[in-house]
Amino acid sequence: MRVYNFAAGPSTLPLEVLERAKAEFLDFAGTGMSVTEISHRDKAYEQVVKGAEALVRELLGVPDDYAVIFVQGGASTQFAAVPLNLMHSGSADYIVTGNFAKKAWQEGQIYGAAHKIGDSSDKKYAYIPDLNALNYTEGADYVHITSNNTIFGSRYAEFPKCAAPLVADMSSEIFSRRINVADFGVIYAGAQKNLAPAGVTIVIAKRSLIGEPLKICPTMLKWKVQDENGSLYNTPPAFSIYMAWLVLENLKAKGGVKAMEEVNNYKAQLLYDFIDNSKLYKNNVERPYRSVMNVPFVTDSEELDAKFIAEAKKAGLVSLKGHRIVGGMRASIYNAMPVDGVKALIEFMKKFESENA
């Protein structure tokens, strides 16, 4: 029996994709081998990497002068790769709007002057700072943001308009909303939130920015090298890329990013409306910045929160516990969470409220 899985990452994947992967697991594309067994240089595998790249380009409208590469080490490794590829003059700006944003900023400090030009920790990261009031550093190599804050449940409604190239960690929202890739210098995202199993990270980078990584940049972290080798410089995370390919095909069949964005907005609206109208539950993020992907909420007591999580689990609604640094509950409602899953959660919340108010 499948449950509704609200985990923040690794997270739920489309059922059709899991079924297809299961059906062709023992014999991929007539090779008589599993996709986990064939060489990454095999013709049959080439269609996977090339197919996944083509779908990323098509679904996000990536301009031709941008590289699209699949790398390893998770988004956290990209916290280092960003300065190692881009920090030529030794300075960059960071907007710190959550835990991962802070980690990216801290990693940046290893390589140069990483200026924190915005910080919303004063209100527990419940908002995004006013982007027009920020003091952008003249001559900075880039401005780094985290577009959706997975733990605190906030997101950028709009993106900064700055002179330096904008670098965005989109791990927990890529493919959930339309974006104009040309507005960004670099976009990166770990796959395990909204795309695929853990193990692969997507980097989309404007080629004119990545030609000269710092001398100390490890070869494996050079985006240029990965681009020149079609993400096959070394053995790639073959199964995760294959799963990403299937998820992207599935997304295309469902109408692409625009159609998905509409469903996502609808799901989030249902849940936030219910929370805002209830007496028991609260979401503390300022409205213009509320995440469409991660919805944290609390009752008025930690005991009740714990009871909620335990009873929800029995009702087949799992992984609703909030991140350990926030507490309470968090419903991650990524692309693969069906509307029916959100409706089932709301029904459960209603019932729990009537029994415990």
Ligand SMILES: *Cc1c(COP(=O)(O)O)cnc(C)c1O
């Ligand atoms: C999960 C997450 C990360 C960390 O990803 P790893 O793949 O575990 O390194 C970084 N940034 C954001 C926004 C995330 O949601």
